[in-house]
Amino acid sequence: MKKVIYLILTLAYLAFVYYAKDMFDAYTLSILSNIGIFAILALSYNLINGTTGQFSLEPNGFVAIGAYITALLLIPAETKLDMFALTDPAPIVLKMHADFLPALLIGGVAAAFVALLLSFPVFRVRGDYLAIVTLGFGFIIRILAINNPEYTNGAMGLNDIPSYADFTWIGTIALITFVTMLHIVYSKFGRGMKAIRDDEDAAIAMGLNTFKLKTFAFMTSAFFEGVGGGLLASFLTTITPDQFSFLLTFQLLIIIVLGGLGSMSGTLVATILVMGGMEWLRFLDEDMVIFGIHTGAHPGMRMVVFSILLILMMLFARRGLFGDKELPEIIEELKEKFKKSSK
Amino acid sequence: MSRYILRVENLTMDFGGVRAIDNLTFKVPKGSTYGLIGPNGAGKTTVFNIITGNLKPTKGKVYLEDEDITGIKPNKAVYKGIARTFQNIRLFKSMSVLDNILIGFDRAAKYTYFEAIFRLPRFFKYEKEIRQKAYELMEIFGIREFAKYNATALSYGNQRKVEIARALATNPKLLLLDEPAAGMNPKETDELADIIFKIKKDFNLSILLIEHDMKFVNKMCDLVTVLDYGEKIFEGKPSEAIRDPKVIAAYLGDFTHA
Amino acid sequence: MDMQIFLQQLINGASLGSMYALIAIGYTMVYGVLRLINFAHGDIMMVGAFLTYFGMESGLSFELAALLGIIGAAIVGILTDRIAYRPLRDAPKISLLITAIGISFFLENLFTVLFGATPKAFKAPEYITKVFHIGEIYLPISVIIIPTITLIILAIVLYILYKTKYGMAIRALAFDIKTVKLMGIDADKIIMIVFMIGSALAAIGGIFYAISYPSIDPLMGVIVGLKAFAAAVLGGIGSVTGAVIGGFILGFTEILVVALFPELGGYKDAFAFFFLILVLLFKPTGIMGQDLERGRF
Numbered sequence: 001m002k003k004v005i006y007l008i009l010t011l012a013y014l015a016f017v018y019y020a021k022d023m024f025d026a027y028t029l030s031i032l033s034n035i036g037i038f039a040i041l042a043l044s045y046n047l048i049n050g051t052t053g054q055f056s057l058e059p060n061g062f063v064a065i066g067a068y069i070t071a072l073l074l075i076p077a078e079t080k081l082d083m084f085a086l087t088d089p090a091p092i093v094l095k096m097h098a099d100f101l102p103a104l105l106i107g108g109v110a111a112a113f114v115a116l117l118l119s120f121p122v123f124r125v126r127g128d129y130l131a132i133v134t135l136g137f138g139f140i141i142r143i144l145a146i147n148n149p150e151y152t153n154g155a156m157g158l159n160d161i162p163s164y165a166d167f168t169w170i171g172t173i174a175l176i177t178f179v180t181m182l183h184i185v186y187s188k189f190g191r192g193m194k195a196i197r198d199d200e201d202a203a204i205a206m207g208l209n210t211f212k213l214k215t216f217a218f219m220t221s222a223f224f225e226g227v228g229g230g231l232l233a234s235f236l237t238t239i240t241p242d243q244f245s246f247l248l249t250f251q252l253l254i255i256i257v258l259g260g261l262g263s264m265s266g267t268l269v270a271t272i273l274v275m276g277g278m279e280w281l282r283f284l285d286e287d288m289v290i291f292g293i294h295t296g297a298h299p300g301m302r303m304v305v306f307s308i309l310l311i312l313m314m315l316f317a318r319r320g321l322f323g324d325k326e327l328p329e330i331i332e333e334l335k336e337k338f339k340k341s342s343k
Numbered sequence: 344m345s346r347y348i349l350r351v352e353n354l355t356m357d358f359g360g361v362r363a364i365d366n367l368t369f370k371v372p373k374g375s376t377y378g379l380i381g382p383n384g385a386g387k388t389t390v391f392n393i394i395t396g397n398l399k400p401t402k403g404k405v406y407l408e409d410e411d412i413t414g415i416k417p418n419k420a421v422y423k424g425i426a427r428t429f430q431n432i433r434l435f436k437s438m439s440v441l442d443n444i445l446i447g448f449d450r451a452a453k454y455t456y457f458e459a460i461f462r463l464p465r466f467f468k469y470e471k472e473i474r475q476k477a478y479e480l481m482e483i484f485g486i487r488e489f490a491k492y493n494a495t496a497l498s499y500g501n502q503r504k505v506e507i508a509r510a511l512a513t514n515p516k517l518l519l520l521d522e523p524a525a526g527m528n529p530k531e532t533d534e535l536a537d538i539i540f541k542i543k544k545d546f547n548l549s550i551l552l553i554e555h556d557m558k559f560v561n562k563m564c565d566l567v568t569v570l571d572y573g574e575k576i577f578e579g580k581p582s583e584a585i586r587d588p589k590v591i592a593a594y595l596g597d598f599t600h601a
Numbered sequence: 602m603d604m605q606i607f608l609q610q611l612i613n614g615a616s617l618g619s620m621y622a623l624i625a626i627g628y629t630m631v632y633g634v635l636r637l638i639n640f641a642h643g644d645i646m647m648v649g650a651f652l653t654y655f656g657m658e659s660g661l662s663f664e665l666a667a668l669l670g671i672i673g674a675a676i677v678g679i680l681t682d683r684i685a686y687r688p689l690r691d692a693p694k695i696s697l698l699i700t701a702i703g704i705s706f707f708l709e710n711l712f713t714v715l716f717g718a719t720p721k722a723f724k725a726p727e728y729i730t731k732v733f734h735i736g737e738i739y740l741p742i743s744v745i746i747i748p749t750i751t752l753i754i755l756a757i758v759l760y761i762l763y764k765t766k767y768g769m770a771i772r773a774l775a776f777d778i779k780t781v782k783l784m785g786i787d788a789d790k791i792i793m794i795v796f797m798i799g800s801a802l803a804a805i806g807g808i809f810y811a812i813s814y815p816s817i818d819p820l821m822g823v824i825v826g827l828k829a830f831a832a833a834v835l836g837g838i839g840s841v842t843g844a845v846i847g848g849f850i851l852g853f854t855e856i857l858v859v860a861l862f863p864e865l866g867g868y869k870d871a872f873a874f875f876f877l878i879l880v881l882l883f884k885p886t887g888i889m890g891q892d893l894e895r896g897r898f
Binding site: 180183184187189191192194195197198199201202203205206208209216262324 | 454
């Protein structure tokens with residue numbers, strides 16, 4: 001019965017993703033695409049932060065890796081020659097080329113490989129070094145991008161990235177990400193990751209190789225963040241180092257906290273809410289007239305509101321929308337409660 | 344083959360100038376239930392932590408059968424066949440009873456990360472297999488009906504059972520129980536003793552346990568070592584231990600301090 | 602490179618290192634008592650520098666403005682703990698870390714909204730910035746003042762830690778929070794003192810930064826904070842002396858590497874990160890630290 005419901009939902013979703021082009025205008029499609037990309041990023045971020053409980057601040061770094069590699073693989077050589085303003089592109093930059101899907105995958109694999117390298121210093125020792133190392137890594141990536149113009153065109157970034165990433169691509173990959181995350185969570189690997197979150201010493205005492213599990217979670221997150229970055233590059237068609245600032249990570253953090261750390265379905269719901277909220281609160285950054293007085297534009301006001309929101313959530317509603325449960329489990333619980341109360 | 348499952352030889356452990364264990368030697372015969380007893384702070388849990396590799400001893404050796412396992416990595420100790428429970432129950436609190444026990448079957452589920460992500464046949468085969476085994480274990484412990492409950496929602500006695508079942512799931516040769524009867528009422532304690540007798544036979548186990556409850560020790564253990572301030576003050580049958588003047592003095596001291 | 606330039610760079614390194622050291626002390630002390638990487642610590646330093654700047658803008662003398670900055674930062678630090686961290690003492694660790702990031706982002710954006718994102722020129726009084734020379738070496742007086750004050754502060758902090766009742770309590774707390782509570786010490790009060798000291802020192806570091814660069818902006822604490830944390834890990838997290846040593850090592854390295862290999866100038870901000878990775882790989886306990894994180898049962 002359940003299987004039939006899931007199958008129908010999946011087919012309905014895929015139909016929506018494939019026919020959306022014909023149903024909506026460009027603006028709506030771009031919002032849907034944005035939500036799709038953020039869903040991919042937030043779902044994968046939740047695997048390491050929520051399911052495994054290892055606080056990390058990496059997404060902006062891995063998204064940048066995926067975005068740059070995918071972009072460089074997609075842009076034709078002659079366009080690169082025209083575009084690189086500060087210095088000639090390195091020979092490898094001119095030579096590298098791939099179709100869209102391989103380009104996305106290569107971006108993801110590159111990010112996962114970097115995650116593997118980072119996991120040795122951070123997961124072999126106890127403590128929350130992952131957070132600070134990934135935070136630092138986000139800055140390093142930016143420094144590298146700016147200081148290696150022969151690969152990245154420096155601070156000017158890359159533009160004229162071929163625009164393959166439409167909502168069909170994004171929506172499909174979002175579904176693949178979601179299903180992959182659920183398949184991990186509902187396997188011995190997901191159980192092990194949760195065990196690490198609950199009590200790492202006890203997990204080790206049960207024979208779990210916690211280094212391996214944390215590294216798997218981290219690499220998987222990085223892979224999908226890399227792929228998401230590639231999608232983002234092709235969707236926006238231009239990228240600059242400043243796009244991959246900590247702001248991106250912060251938005252994703254808000255999403256996974258609101259959805260519930262460890263809940264993939266919660267993350268999906270929260271992505272829609274937060275992305276919608278960001279759009280809706282845009283007026284906060286702009287000039288407002290209160291009682292006839294112009295407040296002036298206040299870039300950053302939204303982020304003040306969102307950071308207060310994050311702190312309040314941690315203080316008073318730490319479990320977020322779904323806690324660490326998935327939607328079907330929540331429905332099951334509600335049914336139980338309803339049965340009890342009607343008795 | 345050794346007739347001892349575990350040998351601890353000349354074990355000494357210092358914590359920053361304080362000697363927690365002093366030249367301790369004992370041997371656990373295969374198939375026996377062996378008690379490590381003594382007043383609070385005698386160093387019993389420290390001995391456990393050394394056996395499981397959580398602590399490296401200052402001096403001395405630990406042998407499992409004939410293999411030197413001194414300072415082994417804690418997760419490797421499990422592969423060698425040592426499983427443990429904790430003094431203050433440590434279940435995975437966000438997980439169900441079933442999932443807690445499935446963690447113990449982690450190594451028995453021999454599918455890879457990719458097989459899990461792509462849901463290949465081996466994933467289903469092993470998941471089915473370990474679930475079946477987990478239900479069998481829960482049956483033995485009489486906690487099957489709680490399979491889907493959150494582990495921490497259970498009564499104290501039942502949480503103990505989940506913890507022992509989880510340890511058994513790792514397929515150990517030697518089971519270390521840290522105060523299994525602590526916080527249980529007499530009825531629960533009797534029930535637990537029956538279960539331990541049964542699993543010991545069914546799973547062909549040797550058991551090393553730490554306990555305060557002398558009645559429980561008397562009932563369960565074939566041999567005991569009594570520790571006081573990290574030193575062995577008695578080794579032998581439990582029935583003799585309770586008549587030994589040194590042991591009585593150590594325990595009386597404990598009572599008067601308390 | 603001739604000797605004079607080398608000496609000049611060495612003195613610059615000491616000045617830069619002082620700044621990292623002062624900020625690293627706060628990281629290491631908070632980590633010691635709460636096992637928390639206080640992401641907001643770099644931003645507290647920014648708050649200290651900004652309050653000093655605005656004190657001077659509104660007509661206070663530099664000394665009074667600096668005092669305002671230090672006290673203000675200490676208050677913000679205490680409030681951060683009181684409002685955002687204390688309610689989460691028994692919560693999962695990740696909640697505390699997320700809150701810390703929230704506070705950090707809040708302070709950065711609040712100051713951006715209030716004062717704009719563009720850097721502001723910081724005008725320190727002439728007696729600090731005046732250039733003097735010994736032979737061929739030309740130096741602003743600040744590069745001598747800054748390390749001197751830092752060493753005096755270190756002496757005071759070490760005195761507090763090792764010779765006073767509060768210092769004993771702080772060290773006991775770093776060892777085991779549960780036992781300390783049992784001993785009847787008010788852990789929350791001790792933690793408050795740690796935040797007060799740490800934040801005040803960060804503010805002093807921030808003022809030194811403002812004097813040396815000489816400009817401030819709302820995001821100035823991010824990179825400096827990150828570097829100071831790396832310095833604390835290098836010195837051995839939990840150890841105050843270690844934090845100071847780590848800070849100076851980092852300061853000297855940055856200045857000397859750039860002096861010796863000018864082509865690496867663009868990567869100056871990345872050195873700390875590589876230090877951090879190397880320390881975690883090869884000596885996670887740092888130069889002076891003990892293993893604070895061993896699994897215990």
